[in-house]
Amino acid sequence: MKDAIVSTLNYRVALIIIETIVVFFLYQYFDINVDVDFFIFSIAIVFPLVFSITSAYQRRQDAIMEFSVFRNKIIDVSNLLYAVDGIKKEDYNKIFQSLIRIQNVFLEYLIHKSDTRSYFQIRQQRKEIFKVIISYKELFNEREKDSIISVKNEMFLSMEKLNGIKVHNTPISLRRYCLIFIYISPFLFNTKLISGEQFQLSLGFDFPMSVLFAVLISFILMALYNIQDYIENPFDQKGLDDLKIEQMKIHENESLYI
Numbered sequence: 589m590k591d592a593i594v595s596t597l598n599y600r601v602a603l604i605i606i607e608t609i610v611v612f613f614l615y616q617y618f619d620i621n622v623d624v625d626f627f628i629f630s631i632a633i634v635f636p637l638v639f640s641i642t643s644a645y646q647r648r649q650d651a652i653m654e655f656s657v658f659r660n661k662i663i664d665v666s667n668l669l670y671a672v673d674g675i676k677k678e679d680y681n682k683i684f685q686s687l688i689r690i691q692n693v694f695l696e697y698l699i700h701k702s703d704t705r706s707y708f709q710i711r712q713q714r715k716e717i718f719k720v721i722i723s724y725k726e727l728f729n730e731r732e733k734d735s736i737i738s739v740k741n742e743m744f745l746s747m748e749k750l751n752g753i754k755v756h757n758t759p760i761s762l763r764r765y766c767l768i769f770i771y772i773s774p775f776l777f778n779t780k781l782i783s784g785e786q787f788q789l790s791l792g793f794d795f796p797m798s799v800l801f802a803v804l805i806s807f808i809l810m811a812l813y814n815i816q817d818y819i820e821n822p823f824d825q826k827g828l829d830d831l832k833i834e835q836m837k838i839h840e841n842e843s844l845y846i
């Protein structure tokens with residue numbers, strides 16, 4: 589619980605809170621009062637922000653599903669090879685280790701910021717693995733050959749989908765729009781809070797509850813933006829809700845000969 593709350597805090601939260609307090613007291617000092625309806629927030633900020641969070645969450649769910657398919661197809665390839673008569677233990681282990689290596693290289697690409705050339709190299713490596721597998725084709729009957737090629741194609745397709753999820757983010761223009769309007773928002777709602785008597789509390793002295801509500805609104809908006817930012821990349825292992833890659837990936841002890 590504590591980690592979840594702390595994860596939403598960063599320099600942007602500090603900036604928006606400082607900005608909100610400064611703008612609040614400037615408006616109060618200069619008696620600035622602009623009649624702005626709170627309904628504007630649902631159109632200008634809240635709706636785009638919720639849409640952005642929903643899109644990022646869907647990317648995460650798609651990544652979980654596709655990674656599960658990718659993992660399962662590697663297992664399927666190794667199982668098919670194990671079942672082929674004539675495939676020796678050392679041949680099976682050689683191919684299985686190649687599959688583990690391509691998985692680990694691919695995961696490094698997903699986790700870290702990499703240029704497109706890195707993925708081109710991964711495509712080349714997986715093509716070499718297929719060449720190794722097909723070099724044993726004289727041992728396959730037609731059904732086994734079709735099954736292996738079909739599963740191989742599905743595994744490669746899953747890799748392409750995961751790569752597509754990595755390189756195509758939630759629309760950047762929408763995210764920048766939300767961030768800009770969050771920084772502008774204190775100039776819009778502070779005047780409403782200053783003039784609203786329902787936010788004043790009498791405790792024997794004048795205590796401006798309005799500033800607390802102003803800070804709370806700013807904090808919530810920026811915290812929601814930070815949540816979207818953290819779940820935007822489900823692979824980078826920086827957020828609490830990223831893919832549990834270490835738990836999901838295939839390990840060497842899953843070889844059928846161990």
